[in-house]
Amino acid sequence: MFKVIFLGTSGSTPTDQRGLPSVCIEYEGDIIMFDCGEGTQRQMMINKINFSKVRAIFLSHIHGDHTIGVAGLVRTLALNKRASKLEIFVPKGYENAVRRLLDFDGTKIGYEIAIRKVESGIIYTGKGYSVKAFRLSHTVPAFGFSFEENSKMKFDRKKAERLGIVGPMYSKLEKDGTIKVDRKTVKITQVARMQNGRKVVYATDTRPVKETVSAARHANLLIHEATYTDELKDLAAERMHSTALEAAKLAKKANVNNLILTHISARYRKDSELLKEARNAFKRTEVAKDGMSIDITGP
Ligand SMILES: [Zn+2]
Numbered sequence: 072m073f074k075v076i077f078l079g080t081s082g083s084t085p086t087d088q089r090g091l092p093s094v095c096i097e098y099e100g101d102i103i104m105f106d107c108g109e110g111t112q113r114q115m116m117i118n119k120i121n122f123s124k125v126r127a128i129f130l131s132h133i134h135g136d137h138t139i140g141v142a143g144l145v146r147t148l149a150l151n152k153r154a155s156k157l158e159i160f161v162p163k164g165y166e167n168a169v170r171r172l173l174d175f176d177g178t179k180i181g182y183e184i185a186i187r188k189v190e191s192g193i194i195y196t197g198k199g200y201s202v203k204a205f206r207l208s209h210t211v212p213a214f215g216f217s218f219e220e221n222s223k224m225k226f227d228r229k230k231a232e233r234l235g236i237v238g239p240m241y242s243k244l245e246k247d248g249t250i251k252v253d254r255k256t257v258k259i260t261q262v263a264r265m266q267n268g269r270k271v272v273y274a275t276d277t278r279p280v281k282e283t284v285s286a287a288r289h290a291n292l293l294i295h296e297a298t299y300t301d302e303l304k305d306l307a308a309e310r311m312h313s314t315a316l317e318a319a320k321l322a323k324k325a326n327v328n329n330l331i332l333t334h335i336s337a338r339y340r341k342d343s344e345l346l347k348e349a350r351n352a353f354k355r356t357e358v359a360k361d362g363m364s365i366d367i368t369g370p
């Protein structure tokens with residue numbers, strides 16, 4: 072299973088419709104969280120996210136709307152008698168700020184919390200996937216995250232059968248790269264090719280930047296902030312955010328399959344304005360809602 076669940080989709084302040092930023096990825100039983108705004112743990116309960124499966128939390132930057140929720144979440148995990156380690160990632164230089172946020176009342180947390188710094192490149196590897204970080208452009212150091220499924224060997228079954236490969240010979244061929252069939256050697260490249268895994272990219276808070284374009288190239292899904300509509304593009308530039316149109320143009324440049332806009336300013340009561348503007352530049356756009364869940368299908 073490869074699923075994306077939006078827990079909070081507002082920016083700066085919550086509204087009666089939207090909580091503060093948090094997105095979960097559920098991949099084959101693991102849960103990876105991007106940002107953890109205030110109220111995230113309740114959204115997890117409402118959306119039936121299994122707390123014990125959370126492996127790591129990636130904070131895009133230190134701003135409170137993206138981070139304050141971890142203080143409560145780590146306490147609930149302790150009350151749930153969590154034993155396994157929790158990893159929390161934050162841009163380099165803010166590790167102590169997160170430590171202070173977690174320790175502010177001196178509560179003893181009975182499991183290990185590892186606070187790790189985010190720098191560009193692969194920062195986490197799980198079973199069958201990895202998480203890469205890339206630089207964003209905001210008022211404080213901020214990073215986007217790319218969740219990438221490992222590439223897999225894809226066999227051309229017909230071709231393989233013609234060359235006499237059957238049953239357990241497939242796994243042997245995958246392991247060794249070659250196999251002997253009736254005194255002939257068959258190389259894996261004759262009957263299989265590598266197929267790229269699926270990819271979901273998360274970018275907030277930020278101006279539209281080329282780093283996101285390269286990270287998101289051919290992604291199954293790009294989740295990009297759209298704090299404002301283009302009418303407020305000067306404000307977006309001043310506050311180092313993006314407009315719906317800017318996010319859509321970026322999605323087009325990166326040639327992604329789908330775009331979902333999030334981190335919506337509380338001033339927009341309806342999605343229609345943001346959606347119309349973005350779809351003019353990139354058709355396959357949606358505006359995120361709290362509780363929205365997307366299956367990531369396809370190669
Ligand atoms: Zn924010």
Ligand SMILES: [Zn+2]
Binds near residue numbers: 132134
């Ligand atoms: Zn911010």
